[in-house]
Amino acid sequence: MAERKSAKIALVNPPPPLEAFVHYQNPLIGLAYMAAVLEKNGYEVTVVDCPPLNMTYEGLKRKILRLEPDIVGITSVTVTFSSAIQAARVIKESYPQTLIVLGGPHVTVMDEQTLSEQPEVDIVVRGEGEQTMLELVDLTSKSNLKNLGEVAGITFRENGEIIRTQDRPFIQDLDELPYPAYKFFPLRRYRRFGKLILPIITSRGCSFNCSFCLAPRMAGKKFRARSPKNVVDELEMLRDVYEPDAFTFHDETFTHDKKRVFKICEEMKNRNIGLPWDCSTRVDQVSKDVLVKMRAAKCQLVSFGVESGSQEILNAMRKGTTVSQNETAIMWARAQGKVKYMFNYRETAIIKIRWEHS
DSSP: OOOOOSOEEEEEEOOOOTTSOOOOOSOOHHHHHHHHHHHHTTOEEEEEEHHHHTOOHHHHHHHHHHHOOSEEEEEOOGGGHHHHHHHHHHHHHHOTTSEEEEESHHHHHSHHHHHHHOTTOOEEEOSOOHHHHHHHHHHHHTTOGGGGGGSTTEEEEETTEEEEOOOOOOOSOGGGSOOOOGGGSOGGGGOBTTBOEEEEOOEEOOOOOOTTOOHHHHHOSSOEEOOHHHHHHHHHHHHHHHOOSEEEEOOSSTTSSHHHHHHHHHHHHHTTOOOOEEEEEOGGGOOHHHHHHHHHTTEEEEEEOOOOSOHHHHHHTTOOOOHHHHHHHHHHHHTTSOEEEEEEETTTTEEEEEEOOO
16 A cells, blocks of 8 residues: 555545436446545545435535545536536535546536536546546645646646646556455445445447447547456455455446457356356357357356347447347347346347346
């Protein structure tokens, strides 16, 4: 552990917006990575995870006043953007000296608009946030915010003008990142019917070009992957430290590199990880043999982003797949043993197939 430094950071998952249904099945892996990186570098970190705690904006305000953080980082997607702004407003009004930083897909795209319309937000972090946030915290720790222009991947105000620094290069060696720090989350609140499912992400980036998806904007078009050993080391640690009942792989396309999937599955079996897991992928990125391997390693559910049963719509989405590929992938998955259930999610956008395991 690095020497403890002066700046204090609160990372906030805001209360869900009243006008939208938001259901969190797992702790947010992005905040968990951020907390791990900051803690590794000697900073005092607190995660304020409002939804599972049923924490209101008033409760969030009281928590921030007790913590007295130098920086508050707030995450959001489009559906939670309004709640992130409300959280920022409440915090800024009650504790104006703190620096409020927003991150996530929505503000990555709408960074300048966010700063021009939301005075309570000081800085937007675009794209991958771990290294960017660390540099911001380092500057705050040194009381050196005059050098914000040197931090790649942010948008901020200076003398009434909105400044957008150069994009930050994506992290190439993902094995160098510390494992997500789930110890900062109220994990008992994430148990559903007594079960805890922990997320893991083994790769970043998406080389496909679907018109509806922000993944390439957030994590780049180049597929970057962790080594199989590093992945299974984390699975082993998560199992032994947090005692989950299952894992969920949050990769955009888990089976993009089939040889790597084979190695991960073999390593899981060799080390007797022993817990069920699920993943998501594309119908043109699976094969019969990789599905066999996954099921043998206790994969219990695979989700295919089929998007539509109409070739015309698939073409309009620039999905790069065919209806025939959709049918073939589903057929291969159903052939791997007894299917517990198969269902459509969001009107056929996603097909999920769950296998029974003895």
